[in-house]
Amino acid sequence: MSMRHAAGRRLIELMTGFWKTQAVYIATELGVIDEIAAAGRATAGALALETETDPDALGRLLLFLARLDVVTGDERTGYALTPVGELLRTDVRDSMRDHVRIYGSHFYPAWGALTHSLRTGGSAFSHVFGADLFPYLQEHPETSLTYERAMVAGTPFFAEVGRAFDFSTARRIVDVAGGHGALLHEILNDNPGPRAVLFDAPHVIEESRGHPIATHHADRCERVAGNFFEEVPRGGDVYLLSRILHCFDDEACRQILTNCRLAMGPDARLVIVERVLGKDAGSSLAEGYNMHMLVVLGGGRERDETQYRALLDKAGFTVADIRPLPLETHLVVATPKH
Structure with missing residues (x-):
């Protein structure tokens, strides 16, 4: 394949990315x-009866999903189902179904209005x-419940946070x-x-009542x-x-920090989990989320190490360490200035 043909194919792949988003969603x-999942293995004809869809149309979708390694x-x-498809099941503990739902139902149309963000910065x-x-x-x-579940579904690295930072002496x-x-x-x-405090907006704290933090750790965790x-x-x-922090502009972040x-003692530590621009060469996740924060939140952004150090410095912190986590996230540990 010539370089021009390869470039053309790559461009087609880029321009048809939305096919994949909607097919999976x-x-x-x-x-x-x-x-x-319930059947273990099923034909398009059988699935069409169960899902009230057209057999030919569903057959085309399944053929496409097979190419995408979902089935x-x-x-x-x-x-x-493939291992990718298994992540979309409703009945599995580590399901990413809600992650797919919020991206397909709300973030997808927002990205369709990308011009608005580029014209206005909003x-x-x-x-x-x-x-x-x-x-x-x-x-x-x-939608709030779907969003919160989606944010958890997109964080299989949570278990790694405790390996990157020692919470045992807290x-x-x-x-x-x-x-x-x-x-x-x-x-x-x-x-x-x-012991712990879970702190969030009133409606989020109300939603957390049935979650493990409230049902399994009620004696150790206060919800505020x-x-x-x-x-x-x-x-x-x-x-x-x-x-x-990636949800907000610098001024809002400075207020949060x-x-x-102000709430911390001199020996307390601040543990931040974020993607850090420029830390993972060869991948576009951080840069993509940098755009996503613009599209969805307007003032939100991913930041590089220099920007995080400056942000924390202005709020009275010193960066003590930055450690990598899976999915291109990083753990930033900061201590109060004395």
Whole structure:
């Protein structure tokens, strides 16, 4: 293949990326994945009856999904799930179904309005849905639950956080904007000594009632509702900020970090989990999420090491360490300036 033909093929692959997004999303949303899981192996004809879809159209979708390594097989032998497809099942513990749902249903149309973000520097999500993401979620509880589950589904690296940072000697861990407490749950499971505070917006704390952090760790973890732009709970010796700062512009981040600093004692530590631009050569995840933060949140962004050091310095912190985690995330450990 000539260089020009190779370049042309690559361009076609780039321009048809949305085919893959919608194919995986619709197969998940219409129950095709769960029906295959229930049957073990099934033909398009059988699946069409269960999902009320057209057999020929569904057959084309399954053929495409086989090329994408979501399913394996053909119409003669039937289709089964691959390890990728298994992640889309509703009934598995590490399901990424909600991750696919929020990207296909809400983030996909927001990216369709990318021009708005590029013209204005503002949120395309807000332009499409009529409200910024977090106020929108507060007004749409079902979407909020999907979003929170999606954020957990996209974090198989949570178990690695405890290996990169020693929480065993902590007395009180404060997870700032910790969602439904999935990361804190992992940390408390692995460290029997510390007590903890899960701190988030009132509607998120209400949603967390049925999650493991409340059902398994009620005796060790206090769930506190509040606004981190106003204050955060005092008295912790470890403060967590997992994938929070990339949602906001520098001024908002400075306010969040300053409030953390005001709540911390001189020997406390701040543990940040974020993607850091420029740390993973050869991949576009961090750069892609940098764009995603613009499209979905407007003021959000990924930052490089220099920007994080400057941001933390202005809020009264010194960076003590930066360590790699899976999926191109990094653990940034900071200590208060004395």
